[in-house]
Amino acid sequence: MFAKPVPGRTTADGEGDVVVLLIGMRVNRFWAVHQWVPVMLSMIRMLRELERDPGRGLLEHVLLTASPRTYYVVQYWESKEKLYAYASSPEMFHHRVWGIVNGKERAGKVRGHVGLWHEAYVVPEGSYESIYFDMPAFGLAKAHGQVPVERRGRYARDRFAYRSEAGAGEKRAG
Structure with missing residues (x-):
């Protein structure tokens, strides 16, 4: 399939x-x-x-x-x-x-x-990013889910800078 x-x-x-x-x-x-x-x-x-x-x-x-x-x-x-x-x-x-x-x-x-x-x-979070164009979920996206690129940032630098709530909390606490 x-x-x-x-x-x-x-x-x-x-x-x-x-x-x-x-x-x-x-x-x-x-x-x-x-x-x-x-x-x-x-x-x-x-x-x-x-x-x-x-x-x-x-x-x-x-x-x-x-x-x-x-x-x-x-x-x-x-x-x-x-x-x-x-x-x-x-x-x-x-x-x-x-x-x-x-x-x-x-x-x-x-x-x-x-x-x-x-x-x-x-x-570590902030040290990976990905982009897929007209692709089914593949690799990292298949492992963790696939979302529209706008949710993480249009550019690679924006996606690298993305922090989840847990990741952002760890940065503030550290």
Whole structure:
């Protein structure tokens, strides 16, 4: 099913800090299909696990390809605490997968067929902005909601300067 574009200019309706996780894999040896396909399937399985339990904190994700070798997921989370909780929870699939990876590494059985990476960011309010033109909700807007651009400011500098009531209160109190 295709989402309909929202006419005109819109922006994300995020308030407060935004948590972004980039996580992916690089196929170092294409012929080692038996090594990289399970990694790719594990990534998909973890996303499905998170989709089934929205309380875990994943708000949105986008699967991307950087090259024929490199695949990654941009994830938007409710908080870094929920991201940490998922990553370290013994009952979640991620914990089991990393146990296997770490065990292979300790045993010297990692052969470099697949590269794994992640980068995590907590972006403070006032340090992000977005604009979408004739787009359905996407990325940050899909994670936090989509509003007409006028609600946050016509120009990027205005959207960067936007503060939610909670964010403005923190600035005054600090």
